[in-house]
Amino acid sequence: MLGVAFGIGVLLALAGGTAARGCVAPNQLVSKMVQRLEESVNVEEPPNPSVLLALNLATATGSPTYKWLLQEIQEEAVKRAQKDMTSGEVALYVLALLSSCRDPRHVEALGQTVDLLRVLQQKTDVEVARLGTPGREGGPGVPGEAFPSPPARSPVSSPHFAEVEGIPKTTLYSVSLDTLGLCLTGVGNYQKAAVLLAKQVLNPKKHLSVDTRAVAALALACTYNRTEQQNVQELLRTALSTVTKGFLNEQEKNDGMIGNIYSMGLALQALEATAKFYAPQKWDCAQAFSVVYSHDYRQPMAIAQVLPALVGRSYLEAASLDCTTSASVSPGPQQSPSPKLDAPGVHRALITVHYAIVNELQGKHFRYATSVRVPAGSTLLEVLQVAEKEKPNIFSFRTEYTSWGPMVVSIHGLAANPDDRTYWQFLSGRDALQEGVGTYKPQDGEHIHAVFSTY
Numbered sequence: 450m451l452g453v454a455f456g457i458g459v460l461l462a463l464a465g466g467t468a469a470r471g472c473v474a475p476n477q478l479v480s481k482m483v484q485r486l487e488e489s490v491n492v493e494e495p496p497n498p499s500v501l502l503a504l505n506l507a508t509a510t511g512s513p514t515y516k517w518l519l520q521e522i523q524e525e526a527v528k529r530a531q532k533d534m535t536s537g538e539v540a541l542y543v544l545a546l547l548s549s550c551r552d553p554r555h556v557e558a559l560g561q562t563v564d565l566l567r568v569l570q571q572k573t574d575v576e577v578a579r580l581g582t583p584g585r586e587g588g589p590g591v592p593g594e595a596f597p598s599p600p601a602r603s604p605v606s607s608p609h610f611a612e613v614e615g616i617p618k619t620t621l622y623s624v625s626l627d628t629l630g631l632c633l634t635g636v637g638n639y640q641k642a643a644v645l646l647a648k649q650v651l652n653p654k655k656h657l658s659v660d661t662r663a664v665a666a667l668a669l670a671c672t673y674n675r676t677e678q679q680n681v682q683e684l685l686r687t688a689l690s691t692v693t694k695g696f697l698n699e700q701e702k703n704d705g706m707i708g709n710i711y712s713m714g715l716a717l718q719a720l721e722a723t724a725k726f727y728a729p730q731k732w733d734c735a736q737a738f739s740v741v742y743s744h745d746y747r748q749p750m751a752i753a754q755v756l757p758a759l760v761g762r763s764y765l766e767a768a769s770l771d772c773t774t775s776a777s778v779s780p781g782p783q784q785s786p787s788p789k790l791d792a793p794g795v796h797r798a799l800i801t802v803h804y805a806i807v808n809e810l811q812g813k814h815f816r817y818a819t820s821v822r823v824p825a826g827s828t829l830l831e832v833l834q835v836a837e838k839e840k841p842n843i844f845s846f847r848t849e850y851t852s853w854g855p856m857v858v859s860i861h862g863l864a865a866n867p868d869d870r871t872y873w874q875f876l877s878g879r880d881a882l883q884e885g886v887g888t889y890k891p892q893d894g895e896h897i898h899a900v901f902s903t904y
Contacts, residue, residue: 472734474742474759482746482756483507487514489749496521497852498538498545503753505548506762508774519549523558530556530563536572537623540630543569544764547633550772566630570637573627576617577638580624580645619867621649622661628668632675633768643672644681647688659696659708663715666692667765670723689726696720697730705733705740709883711748713741714755718763748888750853797824800893802832806844806860808901810871815861817843829875829886829897830855854887860899874902 486500487509501518504510526542534542543553543565553565617624625646631639646665649655657665666689673685696716700707707716720732741759746752757763805818821835836844847859857873858865865872875882875889876898882889891897 472738473761474738478742479507479756479759482752482759483509485747486749486752486756487512489752490514490518494850496525497749497753498522498541499750499753499852501545502541502548502764502767503756505545505770505772506757506764506766507760508770510549510772519551520558522546522549523551523556526556526565527558527561527563530565530568534568534572535619535623536569536576537619537626539565539569539572540623540626543630543634544626544767547630548767548770550770553634566634566636569627569630573624573631573637573639573642576619576624576627577642577645580617580621580649581641620661621646621657622664625661625664625668629664629671629764632668632671633765635675639668640672640676640678640681643669643676644684647684650688650692651684659712660715662692662695663712663719664764666719666723667763670726671765686726689723693720693723693727694730697727697732700733700737705736707737710740710744711751711754711883713737714751714753714758717741717755717758718765721758721761722763722765748854748884797826799823800825800827800891802891803894803896804832804836804844804899805897806899808861808863810901810903811863817861819844825893826890829882829889829891832891832897833857833886848886851885854885857886857899860901863901865901870904872902872904874900876900 483504486503490496490500496518501515501522504515504518509515522542522545526546530539530542546553546556546565553569554567556563556565624642628639628642628646631637632643647669650657650662650665650669669685669689669692673682673689676682676685696707696719707713717734717737720727720734720737724732738759741755746755799822801820801822803818803820805816807816808814809816819836819840821832821839823832823835830848833844833846837846843861845861846857847864848855849858850856857875860873875886877891878896
């Protein structure tokens with residue numbers, strides 16, 4: 450059980466920042482989402498803390514799958530938190546355990562214990578030091594975001610909050626999660642991180658992704674409700690107003706869509722949790738929810754991000770849940786998770802996908818193209834596998850597991866490198882793909898390009 454002081458801090462962080470709860474999805478849809486999340490849990494893959502967090506926020510905590518996932522999250526935290534987890538990963542584990550009413554300061558499993566908040570604070574300090582270092586070059590950390598430029602002028606004029614320019618060790622998305630995790634627990638220098646995030650948000654020359662702005666808004670809202678420094682509150686209020694009104698304007702302009710269908714979940718969470726920062730402007734939540742209803746979500750990470758919004762909650766409430774409440778959704782009979790087996794194959798018509806790999810960035814430049822035949826409905830990953838099988842000396846590739854599925858980290862022996870901020874970007878024609886290689890399904894005659902790029 451979390452301490453009394455810890456609980457009071459959570460209430461302070463939430464004061465004035467809870468969701469307006471203007472829109473809630475039908476229970477049937479919520480139940481379907483919960484069922485798909487639970488069915489996605491695979492004993493052969495690392496546990497996903499975002500799935501556990503979403504199940505807790507949806508009060509879907511009664512299944513054997515849930516209990517297994519909670520135990521796996523604790524074991525994974527003990528094994529990896531201090532070794533190879535990024536700060537953002539640690540932050541998600543903190544949020545997942547907080548939402549499970551587990552104390553992240555004392556995670557016990559496999560005969561070991563770890564203080565996740567201490568680990569998160571240490572890793573966040575590194576991120577903040579990098580973000581607060583002037584004169585660095587490079588992107589803020591995720592594909593699609595712009596390179597840094599001088600921050601916009603802000604309401605904060607104190608020398609203590611002098612303008613800075615820099616990039617984090619990983620991404621601004623991760624720093625936003627870090628700040629939220631520390632703020633909800635009242636640990637570490639989350640206020641400094643929030644100030645740096647706010648300045649990034651207010652920089653008019655930056656083009657931060659919807660996901661990054663949404664999680665940043667949750668972190669800034671938490672910090673706003675904790676800080677007593679008026680100049681900091683003024684900066685955070687301005688940043689929050691900028692983000693949320695930007696979302697509302699984008700929704701109005703795009704018939705309910707904010708970003709793309711996979712960024713809607715976090716955007717809805719942010720709007721539900723920050724109503725006072727875009728008042729008196731009103732949010733047409735019914736229009737936004739209708740966009741979500743029109744899409745058949747199947748990607749587990751996308752479901753995990755949209756599910757909290759569908760029940761009128763956000764990550765900002767991770768530390769304030771009543772874990773004695775019984776499950777409010779009934780996804781149907783559940784069994785313990787087991788390895789996923791491929792269903793017996795059925796005949797599918799063959800399609801042609803044109804695939805090219807391009808490097809005009811580093812070392813010896815290259816450009817190779819091929820056309821492969823795959824069954825209709827094949828994923829892009831399967832296209833890559835066929836290309837590699839047919840021409841292994843050219844189209845070899847390597848993937849790594851992420852919470853969004855497999856990510857291609859190397860093609861033709863050229864590997865992405867976080868130190869020089871390079872990655873393999875996949876495009877259909879000239880448009881960047883909005884899904885990963887494990888879920889995107891090319892159409893007959895489609896041209897797919899993998900381009901070695903920087904972010």
